[in-house]
Amino acid sequence: MRHILVFVKTPHTKTPYDRWLAGTGVTPVIVTATEYAAGYAHLPHVHAFDAYDTNQLVEKTAMGLAREFAVEAVFARAEADVVRAAQLRELLGLPGQHTASALAFRDKVVMKDHLARGPVDVPAYRRLDSAYTALGFVAEHGYPVVIKPVSESGSLGAAIIRDEADLDAYLADPWRGNSEIEAFVPGQMYHVDGLVAGGEVVFVHPFRYLNDCLSFRDDDWVGNLPLAPQDPLYDRLVKAARAVLAELPTPPQTAFHAEFWITPDDRLVFCEIASRTGGGMISAMVRHAFGIDLDKEWLYAECGLPPTFGTPAYRPAGALCIPPRSGVLEELPEAGSGRPGCVREATLTGAVGQEFHGGVKSGLFLAGYVVDGDTEEDVTANLERVAGWFSDHTRWRPADSCGGTA
Known part of the structure; x- marks a missing residue:
């Protein structure tokens, strides 16, 4: 055995x-x-x-x-x-993946060191080892800047520093340890997800974020939507993801989740990449949109087993992640309470009576949904419909109200 x-x-x-x-x-x-x-x-x-x-x-x-x-x-x-x-x-x-490769996909500074002289634009960056480094970086590059842990996921711990007051507030907090500072990149964020097996990219597809990765901080939902193959950005994003994988010590078997910006002046800029499947409902969305279970196929590749998927056939689908609010959850919507018929999969991670403290990171959610539609526009509208339905059928109370907490 x-x-x-x-x-x-x-x-x-x-x-x-x-x-x-x-x-x-x-x-x-x-x-x-x-x-x-x-x-x-x-x-x-x-x-x-x-x-x-x-x-x-x-x-x-x-x-x-x-x-x-x-x-x-x-x-x-x-x-x-x-x-x-x-x-x-x-x-x-x-x-499989060994330590040097893992660090290149995990440590954002090591990652960018591999890519800095490659074919994809990388924002100015530096490992943040002291307040002096932050001051020097701001003096060289100006505001705004982004400070984030080098090895967290889901935008956890990321801070946008827009001016001197923001920097003072950041520096006044307890030191956060191993972090990176980089130039802020404006624009729309996209992600590219896929699978490498036998050293070859066997599946790759770009997606657009609805809202953005930091929406959870405002207790707002984040959505993901596949780009149609005819979208003008489709080939650019796929080419960029392949170029990044070629520059990094990519293992012969891995899923990957890469993020890029498209700036207002139409530059494509690298954000980060992970050697794993995307968080939230991304894997479920890929399964519904393309008939591929990335986690299962990645497992099979690691075991040396043949793949179980054929040629992917795209059908419009999208993912929705709704973070918790701060307070005690008093009521959740039931599937039968007028839930839109576009929902194809639902995941609830909390229960009535449980106390929450707002969104923690983009990949952690209270409710996750995969929806479909006839077109990309339909899916976008359906994501908003489901988010509205969930909000209308969910009740919260402050944690210090009468009745105690979970």
């Missing part, structure tokens, strides 16, 4: 590794966070940990399991697991 070690930071409903691998002769050995353990409890080899992202017993246990079961591969789809999985592969001589 063949075994693969899987670092798991998703519920079983989203990543049913055992079902995906049924009949292949490959058995998953699961290392997961405590909050997801129940969903995988029916499997024979499941090891769960509190404080999963930072608990170093995860690494110790993973190494022991990899040796015990003589695993042939290591799979990890979450940003928090990219480097730990790469280090384990390297230590045990297993195929």
